Amino acid sequence: MTRFPFAFSPAYRAASLPFGVLPGTAWAEVEDDELRCRFGIWRLCTPLSNIASAQRSGGFSFVKAAGPARLSLADRGVTFATNGDDAVCLRFHEPVKAIDPTGLLRHPGATLTVADPDAFLAAVGMA
Numbered sequence: 001m002t003r004f005p006f007a008f009s010p011a012y013r014a015a016s017l018p019f020g021v022l023p024g025t026a027w028a029e030v031e032d033d034e035l036r037c038r039f040g041i042w043r044l045c046t047p048l049s050n051i052a053s054a055q056r057s058g059g060f061s062f063v064k065a066a067g068p069a070r071l072s073l074a075d076r077g078v079t080f081a082t083n084g085d086d087a088v089c090l091r092f093h094e095p096v097k098a099i100d101p102t103g104l105l106r107h108p109g110a111t112l113t114v115a116d117p118d119a120f121l122a123a124v125g126m127a
Contacts, residue, residue, distance in 0.1 A: 054126035077109035
């Protein structure tokens with residue numbers, strides 16, 4: 001199992017704190033054939049075979065990304081952001097649950113601000 005911590009900028013860390021998103025509660029793990037993410041109270045879990053594509057991204061607006069897990073109204077993607085500068089955007093073959101614990105709302109993609117995006121991309125087989 002390889003754990004990838006999230007990279008916190010000071011402003012995002014302050015905005016995330018009220019939602020329980022801390023260095024100890026924000027990470028992505030890759031083990032065998034599965035990706036597991038935790039972002040405070042939110043979770044995402046999917047087989048690695050469900051990842052259709054992955055790429056680096058960044059330049060997020062603080063207002064649109066900081067704080068709790070975020071839902072994109074444009075494409076229903078989920079964002080787990082702890083900085084606005086550097087992230088990995090994943091696209092899934094089959095949408096996954098993350099924000100809604102009932103699973104009725106599913107996400108076709110996820111953005112994760114892991115501290116080492118290149119190593120994370122290699123671990124999920126998308127380098």
